[in-house]
Amino acid sequence: MMEGNKAKKPSKKRNRAVMRSVILSLLVLAIGYTIYNSVTADDVEVLKAGDKAPDFALQDMEGNSHKLSDYEGEGVFLNFWGTWCAPCVKEMPAMDRQYKEFEEQGVQVLAVNIAQSEFEVQSFVDRFDLSFPVVIDKSKSVMTAYNIRPLPTTILVNPEGEIERIVTGEMTEQDIEGFMEEIRP
Template structure:
């Protein structure tokens, strides 16, 4: 193969790889987009305990919007988005809006260690048998729902999202 053909082949491969990388980044951006939930069905009721012994029921959050996140410590996108959920929790608490991050299937010690490592104070109840997780329309982790003040699934994000972004916070606040 001549030098010019190798150069052409190399440049073509680099262009294909660059296009693939761009498409992958676009897909990741779409995965984290906050979308409306068609038909706004009622959110499934639950009662779950957190490692600190606190009990969290969906009914306790009725009357104000709630960000309901499903996550696991072994999930890289979950780990990446958790600091933004903490910051959203801090910013929305003054508006009476809750943030609840339900761990899917892990033990209390693992979740508590994660809470300490990430310096989290938002509630982290655990769905040990995944029955609550299975009651929500989701395919993977992280998946987050924004439940409106009437208890309906209003918005949904599949994948990592910057929950403390001003536009995201404003969309949540509008559900009040």
């Protein structure tokens, strides 16, 4: 019986050593990722009001291409969002109501989803019966170009194609109405 207990002790030590190695490896990876993120985040120029809005082309849920420069002469309410983002979900119905009010006045809404599946995004669009174009930034290239953190973030682009304002966080319907008024031609 003593021999059985002796055989288990080295196994426990080995298991503990393996677990410690795994935990240490994960910590090293996490620290490395954090350092990499900090270094590369500085490579992206931070946009500000007055800058020319970077052009891009993305497809909507029907396969139509939307190029930002095609909307020159109109105000563009460029909203970056995700279906998992609670503030994004809360502000979408208000954005849709205001879009219906301002669309005829030259204000366009482009909702840029960050790299989710077409199924997830289409289900979301259907659930809220959204009337404005919803595009998916599959490669996150537009998110990177605009240096988007956190979600939601809305970039207000004036009719000249310049950034009028950058809004981070959830907006009320009154905020949305005021911002659309701000970029109306």
